[in-house]
Amino acid sequence: xxxxxxxQQVVNALSLGSIYALVAIGLGVVFSIARMVNFAHGxxxxxxxxxxxxxxxxxxxxxxxAAAIAVSAGAAVIMERAVFKRVKGADPVxxxxxxxxxxxxxxxxxxxxxxxxxxxxxxxxxVQASFTIGQLTVAWRDVATCAVTFAVLVSLTRFLRRSxxxxxxxxxxxxxxxxxxxxxxxxxxxxxxxxxSGALAGLAGIMWLANSASVTPTSGFxxxxxxxxxxxxxxxxxxxxxxxxxxxxxxLEIVLRNVLPDSMVGLTxxxxxxxxxxxxxxxxxxxxxxxxxxx
Amino acid sequence: MTATVPEILRVSDLTVRYGRVKAIDSVDLRxxxxxxxxxxxxxxxxxxxxxxxxxxxxxxxCGRIEYQGRDITGTPCHRRNHAGISLAPEGRRILSDLTVxxxxxxxxxxxxxxxxxxxxxxxxxxxxxxxxxxxxSGGALSGGQQQQLAIGRSVIxxxxxxxxxxxxxxxxxxxxxxxxxxxxxxxxxxxSILLAEQNVTRALELADRAYVLETGRVTVTDQAGxxxxxxxxxxxxxxxxxxxxxx
Numbered sequence: 001x002x003x004x005x006x007x008q009q010v011v012n013a014l015s016l017g018s019i020y021a022l023v024a025i026g027l028g029v030v031f032s033i034a035r036m037v038n039f040a041h042g043x044x045x046x047x048x049x050x051x052x053x054x055x056x057x058x059x060x061x062x063x064x065x066a067a068a069i070a071v072s073a074g075a076a077v078i079m080e081r082a083v084f085k086r087v088k089g090a091d092p093v094x095x096x097x098x099x100x101x102x103x104x105x106x107x108x109x110x111x112x113x114x115x116x117x118x119x120x121x122x123x124x125x126x127v128q129a130s131f132t133i134g135q136l137t138v139a140w141r142d143v144a145t146c147a148v149t150f151a152v153l154v155s156l157t158r159f160l161r162r163s164x165x166x167x168x169x170x171x172x173x174x175x176x177x178x179x180x181x182x183x184x185x186x187x188x189x190x191x192x193x194x195x196x197s198g199a200l201a202g203l204a205g206i207m208w209l210a211n212s213a214s215v216t217p218t219s220g221f222x223x224x225x226x227x228x229x230x231x232x233x234x235x236x237x238x239x240x241x242x243x244x245x246x247x248x249x250x251x252l253e254i255v256l257r258n259v260l261p262d263s264m265v266g267l268t269x270x271x272x273x274x275x276x277x278x279x280x281x282x283x284x285x286x287x288x289x290x291x292x293x294x295x
Numbered sequence: 296m297t298a299t300v301p302e303i304l305r306v307s308d309l310t311v312r313y314g315r316v317k318a319i320d321s322v323d324l325r326x327x328x329x330x331x332x333x334x335x336x337x338x339x340x341x342x343x344x345x346x347x348x349x350x351x352x353x354x355x356x357c358g359r360i361e362y363q364g365r366d367i368t369g370t371p372c373h374r375r376n377h378a379g380i381s382l383a384p385e386g387r388r389i390l391s392d393l394t395v396x397x398x399x400x401x402x403x404x405x406x407x408x409x410x411x412x413x414x415x416x417x418x419x420x421x422x423x424x425x426x427x428x429x430x431x432s433g434g435a436l437s438g439g440q441q442q443q444l445a446i447g448r449s450v451i452x453x454x455x456x457x458x459x460x461x462x463x464x465x466x467x468x469x470x471x472x473x474x475x476x477x478x479x480x481x482x483x484x485x486x487s488i489l490l491a492e493q494n495v496t497r498a499l500e501l502a503d504r505a506y507v508l509e510t511g512r513v514t515v516t517d518q519a520g521x522x523x524x525x526x527x528x529x530x531x532x533x534x535x536x537x538x539x540x541x542x
Contacts, residue, residue: 167401171390178388181350182402182448183376 004135009254015142017250018149019208023227024234024242025156026200032173032237033193034088036095040079042224043106044072044198048205049121049215050114056122069202076198077191085190110217118214127210145207152203153243156196160239165192173237226253233276235289245287249276300327302364303456303487304349309358311344311511318344320511321358326456326489331482333498334491335527336508342491343385345508346458349489350382351375362456377405379455383445383462385491391434395425395444398433402448418447421477439470446477450486457481457488464493475501495527 023041030038048068055064079102087098123141130139160166165188171179172189180186201220208223209215230249234241252275256268279287304326311319319341326332334342347353349360351372360368367375390398399418403411419426422443428436436444442462449457462478463471475497482488482501492498499505507515507527515527 161397164401164404167393167397168404170393170397171401174390174392175388177352177372178384178390179401180372181352181376181382181384183373183405183452184401185371185373 005258007136009258010251011136011138011142011146013251013254014247015139015145015207015250016253017247018145019204019223019246020226020230020249021243021246022149022152022200022204022207023223024230024246025153025239026197026204027227027231028234028237028239028242029169029193029200030197031231033169033176033190034080034084034095036084036092036099037228037231037236038079038084038197039096039099039224039228040102040106041076041197041201041227042220043103043110044076044201045205045208045220045223046106046110046215046217047075048072048202049209049219050110050119051202052121052123052206052209053119053215056124061124065206068206069199072202072205073195073198076194076201080190080194084194107217114217116216118212118216120214121209123210123213128213141207141210145210148203148207152200153239157239165189169193169196229272229276233279233286235286238286238288241286241288300330302326303328303362304489305359305361306345306349307359307361309345309348309360310356311341311348311353312356313344313353317356317511318353319348322508322511322513324506324513326487327503328487329485330503331478331488331490331501333502333505334489334508335493335495335498335505338493339510340508341511342508343460344511346382346460346489346491347384349375349456350380350458352382352384376452376454379452380458381449381452381454381456382458383442383449383460385460385464387438387441387445389433389436389441389444389448391432394430394432395436396429398444398448399451403451406452414451414453418451421450421480422447422473439466439473442466442470442474443477446474450481455487457486459488459490459492461491461493463497471497 023045027037027041030036030041048071051068051071052064055067059067083098083102084095087095090098127141127144128139130137132138160170168179168184168189169192171182172184172186176186179189204223204227205220209219226249227246230246231242233249234243234245249272252272253268256271257265260268283289302325304324306322306324309319309322310317322345324345334345336342344353348355351367351370355368358368359366362375362378362380367378370378390401393401396415399415400411403414406414424440425443425447428440433441433444446459446462449459459478462474466474471494478488478490478501490498490502504518505516506513
């Protein structure tokens, strides 16, 4: 692999890993507060895709993107208010089953409403365009993905450190009783967590679906699984862990696809899982997870 | 309590259960404005459960809690805080991932923006060490400093009723002195305080009145200066023969 090819793969890895990181952070934010992994998170990615399908070409693209993020955030809040709120405090396994069931229900509803065939998303032409630096070809969508993810991470970090809602989220993640005695309304915190999580899923969906420029009812599954792996690998609820694990996962996937002989490329996902299992055997709490605490 | 001191808190026939176990059993208690009332009793007597019930962290199985003349028995914990009830819980329970300043900022979230710095300064005046540690995470503080932060965090909203749960627990004599000095200062500023404390001698030096709890029931109550050493000793050792007795 020459330098140009290596740089090309670095760009690809950063782009893919950024999306996994956004999904992982979204899962982690909800897990920190609600102590559950929301497997219907992938459907929020899908919902963003269908929003773009409906709006691109009809409204200016920044409006369509803002709407897709807002719809995903709204859908996440509705999920919490309509479903998860009613099973609050249930056994973690029960919560897991509820979120799987919700995921399947949303997929089925989308299948009935939108059909099973892929719907084209009319991204602006610049998204699919690329530019060259020497022999290196870089897609604008990869640049946008990395830049947006970086900006979101900086903004989210500032929000969590400087805003009252951010402090309330961090406090609730650490000790919900203490947050309550300090005047934090637990209902508002959980709504905020789901809204942030949904917005991040929407953003991830916009960038993920730019690769195929189409959406199906199951489009959210792959980013969900990889985001979930990144979240567990980084230590559920750890922002830093989610980013590093997401980028690492993206890098590992890209590297394996490029170094494996053609006959073994199909084993990429399997080998990624083996690597993850080995890491979790050494650090079951994830890279940045804390022993004895769920956050 | 003398008839001239208006009540800020009245607990009537309060029972708290954890499953089938009664942690608090038909307790009556009053705190007057500006009073420091002490809850004494051995481990497991129900002091923390009573404070947690007043703060709203645990629900009452039956009975009534009135604050400033209003029934708050079913009021959520965070609303009780907004109404002016502030708890410094047992074991300090500092938010260790937040800095000292962030712990205080969160507690002061509802304080008007223009007053926040002043309130923060008030806490730092009470506990100067916290100012030099304001950018350290709560988890990096010593036990004594964490207790100071727990008290500072509860005081920053200038509450109408302060609930302190075992503030000297696990502290060395120097830090214990600092905590009791702060309690004396807060009492002097006119705060109404309900204090659960195992350090009986120090607590009674400050208290106006005291209740002794034994297995969830009030066994002795009196003006702090009138409580006999024997009555307290009996309650701590579980020797009280008359659970309704008034010392």
